[in-house]
Amino acid sequence: MGVLSDDLRARAEELASRYPVRRSALLPLLYLVQAEQGHVTDEGMHEVAELLDLTTAEVEAVATFYTMFKKAPAGRWLVSVCTNVSCALAGAREVYDRAVADAGEGSREVTTDGLFTVEEVECLGACDQAPVVQVNYCSYARVDPDAVGELIEALRRGEVPEPVAGPKPVEHAATARILAGLGDERG
Amino acid sequence: MAEFEPVITARWGIEGADTIDGYLEHGGYTALRTALDTDPADLIETVKASGLRGRGGAGFPTGMKWDFIPKGGDAPVYVVVNADEGEPGTFKDRELMERDPHQLLEGIAITAHAVGCRTAYIYMRGEFLFAARQIERAIAEAYDRGYLGRGAAGTDVDIDIVMHRGAGAYICGEETALLDSLEGRRGQPRLRPPFPAVEGLYRSPTVINNVETIATVPHIVERGAEWYSSLGTEKSTGTKIFCLSGRVARPGNYEAPMGTPARVVIDELAGGVPDGKRVKAWTPGGSSTPFLTDEHLDTPLDFESVQAAGSLLGTGAVIVLDETDCVVEAALRFTQFYAHESCGKCTPCREGTWWLTKILRRLEHGGGRLDDLTAMQDIGDNMLFKNFCALGDGAVSPIHSSLKYFRDEYVEHVRVGGCPMEERPVVTAAEAREAGTTGVVELGEVLR
Ligand SMILES: Cc1cc2nc3c(=O)[nH]c(=O)nc-3n(C[C@H](O)[C@H](O)[C@H](O)COP(=O)(O)O)c2cc1C
Ligand code: FES
Numbered sequence: 001m002g003v004l005s006d007d008l009r010a011r012a013e014e015l016a017s018r019y020p021v022r023r024s025a026l027l028p029l030l031y032l033v034q035a036e037q038g039h040v041t042d043e044g045m046h047e048v049a050e051l052l053d054l055t056t057a058e059v060e061a062v063a064t065f066y067t068m069f070k071k072a073p074a075g076r077w078l079v080s081v082c083t084n085v086s087c088a089l090a091g092a093r094e095v096y097d098r099a100v101a102d103a104g105e106g107s108r109e110v111t112t113d114g115l116f117t118v119e120e121v122e123c124l125g126a127c128d129q130a131p132v133v134q135v136n137y138c139s140y141a142r143v144d145p146d147a148v149g150e151l152i153e154a155l156r157r158g159e160v161p162e163p164v165a166g167p168k169p170v171e172h173a174a175t176a177r178i179l180a181g182l183g184d185e186r187g
Numbered sequence: 188m189a190e191f192e193p194v195i196t197a198r199w200g201i202e203g204a205d206t207i208d209g210y211l212e213h214g215g216y217t218a219l220r221t222a223l224d225t226d227p228a229d230l231i232e233t234v235k236a237s238g239l240r241g242r243g244g245a246g247f248p249t250g251m252k253w254d255f256i257p258k259g260g261d262a263p264v265y266v267v268v269n270a271d272e273g274e275p276g277t278f279k280d281r282e283l284m285e286r287d288p289h290q291l292l293e294g295i296a297i298t299a300h301a302v303g304c305r306t307a308y309i310y311m312r313g314e315f316l317f318a319a320r321q322i323e324r325a326i327a328e329a330y331d332r333g334y335l336g337r338g339a340a341g342t343d344v345d346i347d348i349v350m351h352r353g354a355g356a357y358i359c360g361e362e363t364a365l366l367d368s369l370e371g372r373r374g375q376p377r378l379r380p381p382f383p384a385v386e387g388l389y390r391s392p393t394v395i396n397n398v399e400t401i402a403t404v405p406h407i408v409e410r411g412a413e414w415y416s417s418l419g420t421e422k423s424t425g426t427k428i429f430c431l432s433g434r435v436a437r438p439g440n441y442e443a444p445m446g447t448p449a450r451v452v453i454d455e456l457a458g459g460v461p462d463g464k465r466v467k468a469w470t471p472g473g474s475s476t477p478f479l480t481d482e483h484l485d486t487p488l489d490f491e492s493v494q495a496a497g498s499l500l501g502t503g504a505v506i507v508l509d510e511t512d513c514v515v516e517a518a519l520r521f522t523q524f525y526a527h528e529s530c531g532k533c534t535p536c537r538e539g540t541w542w543l544t545k546i547l548r549r550l551e552h553g554g555g556r557l558d559d560l561t562a563m564q565d566i567g568d569n570m571l572f573k574n575f576c577a578l579g580d581g582a583v584s585p586i587h588s589s590l591k592y593f594r595d596e597y598v599e600h601v602r603v604g605g606c607p608m609e610e611r612p613v614v615t616a617a618e619a620r621e622a623g624t625t626g627v628v629e630l631g632e633v634l635r
Contacts, residue, residue, distance in 0.1 A: 021389055026371030065530075068313045068354040080314075085276070086276060122357065125315065128439045128440065130438070181351075
């Protein structure tokens with residue numbers, strides 16, 4: 001059984017054809033695997049290697065280099081808290097601690113209910129909005145500890161708060177589809 | 188500040204200027220028509236004459252970079268836009284793309300014509316989901332209206348733009364690591380020479396420019412080199428977006444002429460330090476540029492003056508610390524960043540950032556010794572200019588500059604056995620950052 005459906009294989013071909021050298025589609029295809037499986041799995045990497053005529057080792061070397069490829073299952077909502085200096089000055093440390101605590105048991109990997117992964121990240125290029133928190137790469141501005149608590153509560157209730165700009169985040173796997181370059185069809 | 192008319196941020200306040208109709212209504216794509224009717228060599232001359240220098244950090248003359256592209260060769264020429272913005276404190280490219288995506292596309296199309304490129308790539312930082320959405324939509328609109336694709340803007344010039352997303356790695360902003368990443372590899376810098384202008388993407392001649400640089404190009408084409416070079420200073424012409432963050436009342440992006448004094452930018456544009464506190468330390472251009480102090484606030488923010496003051500203009504990212512903030516802790520947090528983002532290829536950078544983190548951690552949290560200060564200075568010396576790329580040099584900036592200006596504060600940390608600041612930033616951060624460099628840890632995983 002393949003990881004990618006026939007349809008996705010066709011989309012993968014389409015992605016590869018955007019570049020004069022197929023290997024350039026490696027990052028997009030790893031996102032595609034993440035979209036299908038929630039994280040970048042061994043079978044997924046193996047399949048991508050086949051599609052691009054690479055060795056599995058070559059694909060693994062790339063997949064493990066980049067932080068946005070998750071090598072283990074991630075929560076439906078990836079909560080990324082920037083703790084670099086401008087955000088730290090605005091209290092990001094407490095925001096991170098609160099997010100870890102409120103998301104619940106196991107939140108640094110994935111919570112037992114599968115809802116959340118909380119991670120500490122580097123400068124998100126939005127330091128004027130410090131402290132910045134992203135949920136599946138959609139930014140929330142000036143998030144204090146209570147605000148991150150509310151954000152997590154809302155997501156738990158199935159409500160998705162409006163980010164600072166652009167449409168609301170979609171789930172982590174669906175986000176990977178956008179990141180693969182298959183188009184951003186959010187409202 | 189004297190009256191000043193913004194250039195590349197002029198459309199930021201205009202509702203709908205991010206759509207093609209709004210853009211056209213406000214003067215969009217007229218420069219492209221002019222450019223496509225102009226001989227490429229003349230375009231390069233114009234950009235040279237404008238004095239435009241790269242806004243990605245290094246300030247290399249843009250026209251000269253374009254001119255390095257061999258003419259009339261068989262290999263395709265590529266234009267790659269660096270939209271990987273990750274330098275701590277920097278957030279101008281993101282806002283440029285979110286608010287005025289067509290300005291960037293127009294700049295790319297002009298650049299492509301100037302250097303004889305048929306396909307241009309935008310390397311977009313993966314985490315910039317909204318900026319990417321704006322750019323993707325703008326690209327679709329521009330194709331739809333015939334400004335891109337076959338016979339762009341009704342001429343016989345073909346221009347394609349492909350957006351490509353990164354996946355979370357600061358190093359991919361370094362131009363040769365970016366190329367490796369775009370080719371589907373780990374983002375690790377290449378040995379130079381050959382320079383990208385000769386052997387870049389797919390070993391073809393390649394121009395790599397920052398988003399802000401390219402966004403400026405349409406304005407130069409439209410209003411002329413003379414107009415542009417009349418702004419700013421003689422050697423640092425034009426305007427610059429300054430990214431103000433940290434201890435200022437109104438953090439944000441502010442466009443101002445090159446050479447605007449730091450004091451004006453911090454006090455007048457960003458509203459100064461809140462609660463009447465004093466500026467203690469600030470970076471002129473992000474974490475990779477040496478800290479300056481309140482004694483340097485009259486420094487004009489242009490490439491030459493900032494360098495004369497002992498730092499670098501970098502990306503124009505002004506991060507302000509006030510008198511209650513702990514410089515040691517800020518240096519620690521920046522160093523954790525470099526340790527995490529070092530790709531691991533070069534030993535001085537990989538090992539140096541790791542050891543610096545250890546030392547700074549014990550200085551900040553207890554157990555630091557006086558000879559740690561000498562060790563930090565030495566490690567920095569052993570990292571500077573000894574790596575394939577400048578990430579390692581950037582990592583030394585907060586170290587050497589904090590030792591230079593705030594030695595007493597370090598000594599005080601040693602004396603009290605930890606941080607003496609009463610009201611200090613909570614930068615203690617970073618269990619995740621403990622993991623060491625991406626290179627080392629991940630390579631270990633691969634080899635396992
Ligand atoms: C570690 C490192 C990270 C960099 N990150 C970026 C970046 O995110 N964006 C950027 O435009 N330039 C970045 N640069 C500079 C690029 O290597 C390159 O000089 C620049 O993109 C050239 O464009 P310009 O001439 O228009 O400035 C980085 C350099 C280094 C050493
Ligand atoms: S420091 Fe947090 S967004 Fe830049």
